[in-house]
Amino acid sequence: MIKSMTGYGLGARDNQKVKYTVEIKSLNSKFLELMLRLPKAFSDKELTLRSECSRLIERGKVNVVVSVEYVDQTAAAATINAGLLKNYYRQLDTIAAELGADKSKLFEVALNMPEVISHNEEEAEEEEAALLMGAFQDAVAQLDLFRRDEGDVLKQDLSSRTLEILRFLGEVESVETDRIPLIRDRISHYMDETVGKENVDMNRFEQELIFYIDKLDITEEKVRLRSHCNYFLQALDAADANGKKLGFISQEMGREINTLGSKANHAGIQQIVVRMKEELEKIKEQLLNVL
Structure with missing residues (x-):
């Protein structure tokens, strides 16, 4: 909850x-x-x-x-220690007489001396x-x-933003179909222009191309990001208060989004990744107020 x-x-x-x-x-x-x-x-x-x-x-x-x-x-009345008040007053009067000081405020001074006034709230x-x-x-x-009422509002916002990230992930999958062929064509065209097609060892070229494309593969990042988002949505419905847990999951979501963007090598996907990051930042801001 x-x-x-x-x-x-x-x-x-x-x-x-x-x-x-x-x-x-x-x-x-x-x-x-x-x-x-x-x-x-x-x-x-x-x-x-x-x-x-x-x-x-x-x-x-x-x-x-x-x-x-x-x-x-x-019950709230204060108690005045009359004997102590008189004793203070006499002493002050004697000292004032010896010093020739003003006696007009002696009573007020004596009243404010320690333990003259006590309140009935000690015990x-x-x-x-x-x-x-x-x-x-x-x-x-x-x-x-x-807190529960405020939490319901937060839950709706966090859920909608997480679903938005999943929607963006679907967009990534829809635009990445031509990504690898475009990379392959671009590299092949570059080799033809710089080395010449007749000078290219096609077997070696294919091996290096497979190795390079494998580094750009984002399948694992997509799977993990979808898994983290679904786990985040499950944690929103958990019975206990779990703001810290949600914070940890959001950090993992951020790692996958960042890796996806760095490996994409595709302008369209990188634009979608930026929008994912915007939603994730809003999620993190909201999580600061979740118990």
Whole structure:
């Protein structure tokens, strides 16, 4: 099954106190490049989420953002350490008096001193952790659906371009029938003009001609190219995500097309080969976004 690496997923779970939202964005990449933003209360879940991303998302430049919204605002309220605040304030007041400094902002300074304000998100309850993981699973499911839909579009494009290469291969076979006779006539005409027909050893000429024409034979290249194209089409229908496999097959297709063009020694075939290469380049571009 073809899936795109580009995708978007959004999941949310809540209870009477808090709501967790997980947003996942994915772009194409050779490997899994994961950017994960979590609330501090769930720092212990980071390794678990990274492992799940590696298993479920597989590849791509992935950005996962977890946000928290408190339904009960008292749950999100900060706690002020009054004793510590007073202690800071008295010390600052004494120092300011000794230095003759401005005391108008002492309270603000004391309020921002370390550990004066603490938030109630240092630890999360198991129920909240379950909410977060549920929202994550929902987001991944939506991402996967998005990737499948994009993959269907990619599959249609890749299939049509591969069939186009096969069609071009059929054109090569239709125009190559006169290729060898033309090469033979051209060489024979060249020998007659340069050496003279009466001076040509025809037995030796035939041996050398057979050896030369054998080097220009493109039968193997045609067979292998057709085989690679058919294998590519089969891989498109496979059950697993196989972008890397398709990439390897496309490389083999490229080798056969290049060899076919270099051995053709025929202007018409070389023109068809150029059109094959155009389709193959478009296939390779599309494969960069296949999971």
